[in-house]
Amino acid sequence: MPTKLKIPKFESETAEADWWYKHRHQLAKAFADAAARGELRSGSAARLARERAAGATPTTTIRLDPSDIERARVLAAKRGLRYQTYLKMPLHEALDAEEAKLASEPRVRAPAVWYTK
Numbered sequence: 001m002p003t004k005l006k007i008p009k010f011e012s013e014t015a016e017a018d019w020w021y022k023h024r025h026q027l028a029k030a031f032a033d034a035a036a037r038g039e040l041r042s043g044s045a046a047r048l049a050r051e052r053a054a055g056a057t058p059t060t061t062i063r064l065d066p067s068d069i070e071r072a073r074v075l076a077a078k079r080g081l082r083y084q085t086y087l088k089m090p091l092h093e094a095l096d097a098e099e100a101k102l103a104s105e106p107r108v109r110a111p112a113v114w115y116t117k
Contacts, residue, residue, distance in 0.1 A: 005026055005027065005030060007019075067081065072086055072087050078115060
């Protein structure tokens, strides 16, 4: 089993650049080994490391009416939050409510449809 290179938290971009430079040979070997094993994934190593460290969620793009975004900004500011963070809150609440509603309703199965020629 190959040893994993532990990527530390960096105090500055300069420290991060120095670390990546100093470990470039180890990283190149790790990539070559992973390629030989068929284990390479898409994305940059730095992005993957940041996502793992931060527990990042996938990015999703949705189109919202500008007035809704402005309303979210105002409401978020009143709570001391960023508007993206605020928008997740009512979304979570709506999803939870919908799941609870569906769980309490009896399950209705669609009738089977048979096609014949």
